[in-house]
Amino acid sequence: AWLKHQTSPFKDKDGFEREVVRHVETTLARSLYNCDESAAYAACALAFRDRLILEWNRTQQRQTFADSKRVYYLSLEFLMGRALDNAMLNVGQKDLAKAGLAELGFRIEDVIQQEHDAALGNGGLGRLAACFLDSLASLNYPAWGYGLRYRYGIFKQEIIDGYQVEVPDYWLDFNPWEFPRHDVTVDIQFYGHVVKSTDESGKTVCRWEGGETVKAVAYDVPIPGYDTPTTNNLRLWSSKAASGEFDFQKFNSGDYESSVADQQRAETISAVLYPNDNLDRGKELRLKQQYFWVAASLYDIVRRFKKSKRPWKEFPDKVAIQLNDTHPTLAIVELQRILVDLEGLEWDEAWNIVVNTFGYTNHTVLPEALEKWSVPLIQHLLPRHLQIIYDVNLFFLQSVERQFPNNRDLLREVSIIEESQPKMVRMAHLAIVGSHKVNGVAELHSDLIKTTIFKDFVEIFGPDKFTNVTNGITPRRWLHQANPRLSELIASKTGGKGFLTDLTLLSKLELYVDDKEFRKEWAEIKYANKVRLAKHIKATTGVTVSPSALFDVQVKRIHEYKRQQMNIFGAIHRYLTLKAMTPEERQKQLPRVSIFGGKAAPGYWMAKQIIHLINNVGAVVNNDKDIGDLLKVVFLEDYNVSKAEMIIPASDISEHISTAGTEASGTSNMKFVLNGGLIIGTCDGANIEITREIGENNIFLFGNLAEDVEELRHAHLYGQHTIDADLARVFDEIERGTFGNPQDFAGMVSAVRDHGDYYLVSDDFHSYLETHALVDEAYRDQEQWLTKCITSVARMGFFSSDRCINEYAEGIWNIEPLVVDRDK
Numbered sequence: 001a002w003l004k005h006q007t008s009p010f011k012d013k014d015g016f017e018r019e020v021v022r023h024v025e026t027t028l029a030r031s032l033y034n035c036d037e038s039a040a041y042a043a044c045a046l047a048f049r050d051r052l053i054l055e056w057n058r059t060q061q062r063q064t065f066a067d068s069k070r071v072y073y074l075s076l077e078f079l080m081g082r083a084l085d086n087a088m089l090n091v092g093q094k095d096l097a098k099a100g101l102a103e104l105g106f107r108i109e110d111v112i113q114q115e116h117d118a119a120l121g122n123g124g125l126g127r128l129a130a131c132f133l134d135s136l137a138s139l140n141y142p143a144w145g146y147g148l149r150y151r152y153g154i155f156k157q158e159i160i161d162g163y164q165v166e167v168p169d170y171w172l173d174f175n176p177w178e179f180p181r182h183d184v185t186v187d188i189q190f191y192g193h194v195v196k197s198t199d200e201s202g203k204t205v206c207r208w209e210g211g212e213t214v215k216a217v218a219y220d221v222p223i224p225g226y227d228t229p230t231t232n233n234l235r236l237w238s239s240k241a242a243s244g245e246f247d248f249q250k251f252n253s254g255d256y257e258s259s260v261a262d263q264q265r266a267e268t269i270s271a272v273l274y275p276n277d278n279l280d281r282g283k284e285l286r287l288k289q290q291y292f293w294v295a296a297s298l299y300d301i302v303r304r305f306k307k308s309k310r311p312w313k314e315f316p317d318k319v320a321i322q323l324n325d326t327h328p329t330l331a332i333v334e335l336q337r338i339l340v341d342l343e344g345l346e347w348d349e350a351w352n353i354v355v356n357t358f359g360y361t362n363h364t365v366l367p368e369a370l371e372k373w374s375v376p377l378i379q380h381l382l383p384r385h386l387q388i389i390y391d392v393n394l395f396f397l398q399s400v401e402r403q404f405p406n407n408r409d410l411l412r413e414v415s416i417i418e419e420s421q422p423k424m425v426r427m428a429h430l431a432i433v434g435s436h437k438v439n440g441v442a443e444l445h446s447d448l449i450k451t452t453i454f455k456d457f458v459e460i461f462g463p464d465k466f467t468n469v470t471n472g473i474t475p476r477r478w479l480h481q482a483n484p485r486l487s488e489l490i491a492s493k494t495g496g497k498g499f500l501t502d503l504t505l506l507s508k509l510e511l512y513v514d515d516k517e518f519r520k521e522w523a524e525i526k527y528a529n530k531v532r533l534a535k536h537i538k539a540t541t542g543v544t545v546s547p548s549a550l551f552d553v554q555v556k557r558i559h560e561y562k563r564q565q566m567n568i569f570g571a572i573h574r575y576l577t578l579k580a581m582t583p584e585e586r587q588k589q590l591p592r593v594s595i596f597g598g599k600a601a602p603g604y605w606m607a608k609q610i611i612h613l614i615n616n617v618g619a620v621v622n623n624d625k626d627i628g629d630l631l632k633v634v635f636l637e638d639y640n641v642s643k644a645e646m647i648i649p650a651s652d653i654s655e656h657i658s659t660a661g662t663e664a665s666g667t668s669n670m671k672f673v674l675n676g677g678l679i680i681g682t683c684d685g686a687n688i689e690i691t692r693e694i695g696e697n698n699i700f701l702f703g704n705l706a707e708d709v710e711e712l713r714h715a716h717l718y719g720q721h722t723i724d725a726d727l728a729r730v731f732d733e734i735e736r737g738t739f740g741n742p743q744d745f746a747g748m749v750s751a752v753r754d755h756g757d758y759y760l761v762s763d764d765f766h767s768y769l770e771t772h773a774l775v776d777e778a779y780r781d782q783e784q785w786l787t788k789c790i791t792s793v794a795r796m797g798f799f800s801s802d803r804c805i806n807e808y809a810e811g812i813w814n815i816e817p818l819v820v821d822r823d824k
């Protein structure tokens with residue numbers, strides 16, 4: 001209904017076309033005669049952008065006028081994907097655009113495809129931030145995202161001779177979705193020293209002086225909510241040389257090149273997204289990125305608060321800041337510095353404000369992913385911050401000492417400073433001490449952090465500081481946009497599009513599980529999605545796959561804990577089993593396509609070895625005449641958000657098979673089920689809650705439990721473990737050279753067989769194979785399978801990121817939606 005009242009969207013198709021033509025002819029300075037698809041995309045994006053801007057401005061005015069509490073989501077990653085399709089759907093004008101573009105001679109699908117993904121993230125954490133922005137806007141919460149405007153997003157992956165090759169992702173050539181705010185800049189200081197002095201009242205004051213300055217420039221990205229005028233802001237900072245820093249001395253003395261070099265050095269801060277996922281490398285430039293982004297964001301937030309002229313103690317009533325993992329933890333220190341050094345508050349008063357402002361979300365328990373920064377590095381880069389960290393730690397440890405006297409071990413365990421050589425700052429400890437709430441991202445994960453890595457903090461702060469908010473996904477992108485036909489079918493049975501804003505309405509589908517016509521349409525949609533993926537596979541890999549085969553998909557970052565190696569070992573086992581059969585026996589087997597996709601961090605050689613093996617197995621299996629359609633193995637290049645939108649709706653079964661206790665939540669598991677695919681998985685992360693919601697008959701669970709992992713690892717180390725016979729057979733075949741030079745895979749094999757099998761591949765392999773046999777059997781009964789799929793979708797309401805954001809809003813941020821009067 002708001003569409004009628006708001007002035008921004010297009011009145012009709014002709015109005016839209018006029019705007020597209022105007023942009024082609026003026027903004028792009030081209031004639032309609034040489035308007036290709038890329039120009040059509042540009043003009044269409046600009047036309048929609050114009051419409052978003054008005055609501056965006058109005059939203060900001062409304063939120064400022066209402067003086068409502070805002071939440072600021074600080075994330076080093078926002079994995080947004082494409083914006084045009086999303087914008088058209090959220091303002092409810094995709095059909096109109098489709099018709100308009102058709103009249104101009106374009107297919108809307110082709111136009112949409114022209115857009116470069118905004119890939120400012122690695123994986124789950126970054127995509128979660130993007131889903132959260134969609135939900136925050138759709139639910140009318142006053143919210144901003146703050147991040148970095150990387151010039152290079154996550155690298156593009158090419159597969160050459162079976163190996164991953166990384167290509168830089170230079171994505172900013174044409175980006176109509178960002179607005180540079182050259183007037184919104186912040187000078188950010190690095191290095192220098194601290195000067196102590198005493199003021200009139202005899203109080204010690206600290207000033208951070210000297211060092212270098214880099215300028216942060218704001219770039220704003222509008223975030224339209226679905227079916228609401230609320231259009232929130234994502235502010236990304238870009239680094240530039242500060243004007244005073246540009247060395248005119250050098251310039252005048254003719255050393256032009258070196259003054260340009262200084263300029264470029266400043267710009268490198270926001271140049272590139274670090275491509276490591278779940279691995280902390282402790283690089284100085286990464287720490288610079290973190291402080292640069294955090295300091296600019298806080299300056300902005302504080303500036304906005306100060307305009308209200310309220311007393312400082314009201315800061316937490318107007319501002320909530322959420323830390324997306326520990327990457328922005330320096331914000332805690334920076335706010336304390338602003339309040340104490342610059343605003344003159346007493347330490348305790350300031351610290352109260354800080355703690356009440358921040359919330360911290362933990363996304364991983366992997367020890368190698370827990371951030372630590374060396375004390376000498378922080379001392380050098382941020383000398384005043386190091387002092388504050390030491391003071392925070394001192395007061396914290398003193399209070400622990402009062403609470404638990406004479407417990408040196410406890411103090412050592414919980415200290416923010418690790419007494420190693422060199423000393424290290426444990427960012428998670430700092431984030432816990434400086435926040436009022438700490439949350440995990442799925443029930444098992446939240447329990448694990450309370451009983452393992454953070455257990456001492458539960459003793460100290462009490463259990464109420466720790467909470468769970470199970471992750472969710474936006475149904476707008478992951479159902480409506482990615483699977484429009486299924487979305488339409490669901491709308492026709494659940495009473496319209498309401499399920500897109502209240503996903504629990506999916507439950508109405510249960511009434512139609514037995515409806516013949518409905519089932520037929522459902523199956524046709526899945527088949528059509530598989531045909532589309534099969535075409536993509538053919539076009540990109542040259543492999544022909546049959547859309548009637550079972551599509552078995554594992555797409556996610558490549559990591560040992562996610563166990564793509566187990567999947568490919570399973571595929572090899574399947575191949576060997578098929579080979580050993582008589583042609584008659586083979587005839588009876590179920591055809592299957594094993595589909596892999598995902599990037600390996602450039603320095604993670606084991607992950608790269610896994611990719612190589614998958615490709616080599618594909619090269620053998622796909623060309624084996626004995627096998628034909630019974631097994632195909634493909635690796636899809638450059639998995640990203642827009643590819644996910646095509647792959648996920650085409651899956652029959654997807655694999656979420658991490659070692660129990662290692663995958664904090666997983667979010668693609670939710671996307672697959674929401675699109676009518678089943679899953680095979682371990683009892684890990686959100687798989688457990690998915691099972692609870694959809695019923696254990698509708699999921700294929702296997703493998704050891706988190707509680708058994710420690711003991712199993714121990715058994716490996718003390719030689720009380722014999723390797724599974726089927727797995728040994730797979731290793732033999734690899735070592736015989738069937739899949740290329742065995743040397744290339746020696747690391748993968750020995751990690752499991754000879755080096756403790758940390759991720760317990762051999763422990764779970766048997767159960768994994770058995771469960772795959774059950775999958776085959778279940779898939780043969782297509783009617784039963786379809787019933788499982790439909791029933792599962794009907795029970796997925798819980799996994800909307802809207803539910804998740806409402807839980808944060810109520811339990812952590814204490815903010816309310818700013819309801820919009822649509823008739824005004």
Ligand code: 26W
Pocket residue numbers: 122123124125126128276277278279280281325363364369370371441471663664665666667685
């Ligand atoms: C310091 C290097 C580094 C970089 C990224 C460490 C850790 C990360 C992320 C926290 C890793 C990550 O993306 N975690 C994923 O977060 C998702 C959203 O909560 C979860 O669904 C995934 O299970 C979790 O792996």
